[in-house]
Amino acid sequence: MDHVPSVILGLCSYTHDSAAALLVDGELIGFVEEERLSQEKHTHEYPRRAIDWLLDEAGLASGDVDAVAYNFRPIQYLLESPAALGLAVSATTRNRALPRAAGFAKVAVRTQRRLQALGRSFPGADISSIPHHRAHQLTAFAASGWNESAVLVVDSLGERQTTTIAHAHRAARPIIRTVESIKDPASLGYVYGAVTEHLGWHRGDEEGTVMALAALGDPARFRHLFARAVPTTSTGFAVDPLYFPPRVLASGYPRTSRRFIDETCPERHLSEPLQDVHQDLAAALQERTEQVMLHLARRARMITGSRHLCVGGGVALNCVSIGRIVEGNIFDEVFVPPAPGDAGTAIGAAVAVHTDSGSQKPVAGVARACYLGPSYPDQALDLTPYPGLQQKTLSIEVAEFLADQLAHGLIVGVFQGRVEAGPRALGNRSILASPLQPGVVERLNDAVKFREPFRPFAPMVLAERAEEFFTLGQEAPYMSLASGVTDNARKHIPAVIHANGTSRLQTVTSSQNPFMHEVLRAFARRTGVPVLINTSLNVKGKPICGTPAMAIDCLANSGLDALLLEGRWVTR
Template sequence: MTGPVLGLCSFTHDSAAALIVDGELIGLVEEERLSGIKHDGAYPERGVNWLLTKSGLSPGDIAHLALHFRHDLYRRAAPRALTHLLRPATTRRAIPRARSLLTVAGHEKDRLKQLADRFPDATLTQVLHHRAHGLTAFASSGFTEAAVLVVDSLGETQTTTIAHGRLNTASVPVWEPVLELTDPASLGYVYGAVTQHLGWRKADEEGTVMALAALGDPTRFAALFQRAIRLTRSGFALDPRLFPLRVVSSRWTRVSSEFVAATCPPRRPDDQVTQVHRDLAAALQQRTEEVMLHLASLARQVTKADRLCVGGGVAMNCVAIGKILAAGLFSEVFVPPAPGDSGTALGAALAVLADDGQPVPEGVRDSCYLGPSPHEFGVVVPARDGVAVRWERAPAERVAAALADGQIVGMCVGPLEAGPRALGHRSILASPLSSNVVDRLNKKIKFREPFRPFAPVVLADHAEEYFVLNGRSSPFMSIAVPGTESGRQKVPAVFHANGLARVQTIDHHRNPLLAAILEAFAARTDVPVLINTSLNIKGKPICGTAAMALDCLTGSGLDALLIDDRWYTKTRQETR
């Protein structure tokens, strides 16, 4: 096979595009970072155009298109939905479920025509969704062999997959499914359902519920969730009397009246968060951790592999990933920088290449800075009303000095990160030593709930002084780990109520600017740790462009913003 391969996550949510040319990954970019629409589900036109421009190609040069799911599997699943007519708990939803699956499948003709019109000379392949997730996780890890666990809400009909991943003698990634669960057994569905019940957006604010869980008592609803999600020899099963059969439509509720009676009424977004909400979140999180540990144990048993890769939306539950790591089931646990649906754009392209016997492309392994630089989407005006700008000869020193002085600084530098975590290129940095820094970040900059924690970034050489990593690195901020006694004493602001921190370790090879900032900050404070959160405000995606970053500066309580080597400040500073 010859010619460029364009992978797409499109027409669902978290649209993204990845391009591979001549054995090299050109880039992976999420559309929301360029459009400003969070979880943008449209065709990723801006991202595709950037990739084509970067590679010097036109749409007619694309030889292969890879889409991240298969419409035909929804069509095949529709008749099987009618078997739910035989159970009293699912009878009412069986026919609506079948119809909803046919509706999804029915979009195929129009979507494929759109793609054919855009890329008339390309061969289109629809890739199994969980295979796309799994290949992204495995190929990104750099492992030669691993168990691969994919857990999400729904991929066609699959919700959980355990596979054996390996590189053959030609370094081609081989995907061998060993065990799978299909809907309605869906852990992602349950977490999203409870997230929505608690007043936050499903498929968006599950992290808020994970944070809230640390403030609750899981024992209050532990028995309920043990009944709702029952562990089995092959995985788990859901009780449809508590979490009704899925219908792919927002008109159908995800929790039952029995669940509501046993817990609490649905919380509206503006309602006060009370102890019952905290306890419900805690029980959900505890059961999620128990299920994920059970699945990881199954993965170890059925694959015999010593390493684990985890993909799918539930892989973003960093507390559960930390529990798997701490259990010692595997010598290494890897979560890619983009474990959710946006990463399937890369996985779909990898599947097409693997089917043709092509090895993992250069630039896939252990990479996260894969998108456009700040000014690649329009030249920034030197200054805006109320904003001053100056060129910085030593940006690391400038940022470190501001942070040591208690300022909060935005970073919009270099290629955009892939995935949900800001990893230093589109970040907000703050000193963990500043008084009330967490309160300032939540109230005046992020505009979000006061119980939400902030993640730390630390120089890799000093990570063990502050965090219990047992010699492991955490470059993609994907695991929550305990702090050492020294760490909890020196930087308590980076630890959540459960004593955990979603840490990022950094060095000069991976991110020279951020490493230099940490060193310069440590020279002033003797602490090589900073708070690192995403460059955005609540309800908006991470800022992909310089213009979006400037909007964040002017629309929030940020003190300053670094865009490459330009230092932006407000001419009228707000009171801290």
């Protein structure tokens, strides 16, 4: 790169969770996942809508883009091909050696072609490929706002890496040095996804369902199996191919072995009823995941010496594991960015190009920012396709009105401000309900979200009163941490406590989200409890509603009582 780029487009595309981010002169203009605009959950399509919105927001055209940062580096895939041939030495893995080598080579070529396609779309821009875990690291560290921390990234696969420990410093720009890494086929994300699939849910989407199911099971039944299948080592962990055969980047290669099936249970079809064995298998998987994550966190503390930890990658979405790290008092504070999965690497990739360019301008707009997508403050609502719906513009204090409706038992969708980054609704695209209403969890699961009855709902709480109900001991602004609860919570708000005795809470400050902070205060004045149930504005199988049309459709096709959409009250 022979010049310092002023307009950098960061992309996650062509795999899953497509997203785009835009940096202009080092400042983050915005970030949005394509699914929030296309209505296709986990879409792998080129994020055209996201890019168009970002450029329009900045008043730019595609020809103004100086650099495009892509979140994978093709050569790293290619390096795995010769290594994969080493699997031929063992009888256990011999049949995977050649297809694994071929699969990684094929993905390397495919990724290179994607870079070339980006070059054709942006002929005036430099196209950069960023190592996947570096993009994760920069996303997490830049979002933390800290000057120094350890950075732990755990996912399924980033080219060859599955786990990295890095030490990050912020001078004029972020400096991140990877000090230890674990390569595939040792992958915690791979194992969790394999068991998710084995239990009948979609890998890469419904791992959270398995985490919820785990609370109902007894891990003792399969504890020793997972200790053998995922043993810890002095520098991390390994995966036994007798239980989880090495990954092949092609369809038709099961992720669990015949031995795993024989020692656990047959694969479950989604239509089949859940049995105790499924709950116990989920419980043992979750327990082992927590143990390995704690082990990795202690390793990060030891080799970096840092008192702060950032966690990124898909496994960072396992909020119970992150909560265990916090409770372990290994670090003074643990931080997970709002978009720790692959979508968020669009931000990290852009930050990497900005950093590598030698620009002296610090990255701005990333630290502690989560409301980064489009907003629709003045868009007219067309209710013609929904004759049963009606709207009125609220002329009273909106926060007080909403709190009153919630206190009287209504379940309300909220659509306000900019779309959240990441998979958690944080008050701008949320469904809210009172945790004090009898049967509210059952109603939300059965009539609003249409999902499994064992899945819990998360609380949002005034940050200044969180310790009255939750034992976490630090802020949790992005609903990324599972916390223990107090006797006060058990007495007053059991609806937000999962079977494992934890809650995945969101703490809300007046600076983070002034409107939701005022709603919580108003609700507390009416009920004495500064806590609301907060779940995402969508139904099962659909993405969080990113546009007014999506929100109206959600109201019309679910059991929501009302929708508060930018100061307008929409009801049946």
